[in-house]
Amino acid sequence: MLNIIICGAPGSGKGTQSDLIVEKYTLKHLSTGDLLRKEIAEKSELGKTAESYISQGNLVPDAMIIDILSKHVENQAEDSNGIILDGFPRTVAQAEALEVMMKKLDKEISVLIDLKVDENELIDRLVARGQTSGRTDDNLETIKKRLDVYHCQTEPVNEFYKNLNRYNAINGMGTIDEIFERISTVIDSKR
Numbered sequence: 001m002l003n004i005i006i007c008g009a010p011g012s013g014k015g016t017q018s019d020l021i022v023e024k025y026t027l028k029h030l031s032t033g034d035l036l037r038k039e040i041a042e043k044s045e046l047g048k049t050a051e052s053y054i055s056q057g058n059l060v061p062d063a064m065i066i067d068i069l070s071k072h073v074e075n076q077a078e079d080s081n082g083i084i085l086d087g088f089p090r091t092v093a094q095a096e097a098l099e100v101m102m103k104k105l106d107k108e109i110s111v112l113i114d115l116k117v118d119e120n121e122l123i124d125r126l127v128a129r130g131q132t133s134g135r136t137d138d139n140l141e142t143i144k145k146r147l148d149v150y151h152c153q154t155e156p157v158n159e160f161y162k163n164l165n166r167y168n169a170i171n172g173m174g175t176i177d178e179i180f181e182r183i184s185t186v187i188d189s190k191r
């Protein structure tokens with residue numbers, strides 16, 4: 001079983017690298033951002049609530065996202081070798097809830113990959129993505145807010161996994177292939 005967390009600031013390439021990891025290692029991809037955007041597209045009650053947080057660059061409340069994620073973690077397909085969590089946990093409370101969830105299922109997080117990208121590069125990437133993504137949160141004002149939220153609320157999660165000896169920082173600058181190569185080396189060393 002290979003259960004991976006991929007994290008990093010908004011624009012660090014989590015989604016792009018997750019797609020490559022999923023294909024190479026046959027994992028189930030769980031992106032909390034994608035799950036929320038699906039709810040928004042379906043105009044569900046949950047989606048409406050989530051949108052009010054997302055469009056402001058804020059995190060949705062812990063209880064809401066933990067509830068959504070736990071259902072998907074429990075329903076993991078039999079034919080995958082594990083899961084990759086992309087965009088979760090984003091707070092220490094979520095990390096603690098994830099530990100409880102995994103213990104209940106008699107599983108554990110194998111490794112956390114933290115993609116490190118310079119702040120100016122992050123902003124450039126997100127502004128460029130905003131021109132085609134149609135995402136309400138890919139505009140300069142909201143991008144800056146998301147980066148602040150990342151530093152205040154999400155970065156402390158790294159300490160949590162450092163204490164569990166699962167933390168691996170990866171240089172997230174360079175080509176997609178170069179970064180994937182670095183990630184694969186770390187994953188292969190944990191198998």
Ligand code: AMP
Binds near residue numbers: 033059061089146
């Ligand atoms: P992402 O696609 O991962 O950049 O997520 C887009 C937005 O969805 C974030 O800026 C948050 O508002 C919300 N979101 C995604 N994952 C989480 C999470 N684990 N906890 C709280 N909010 C989240």
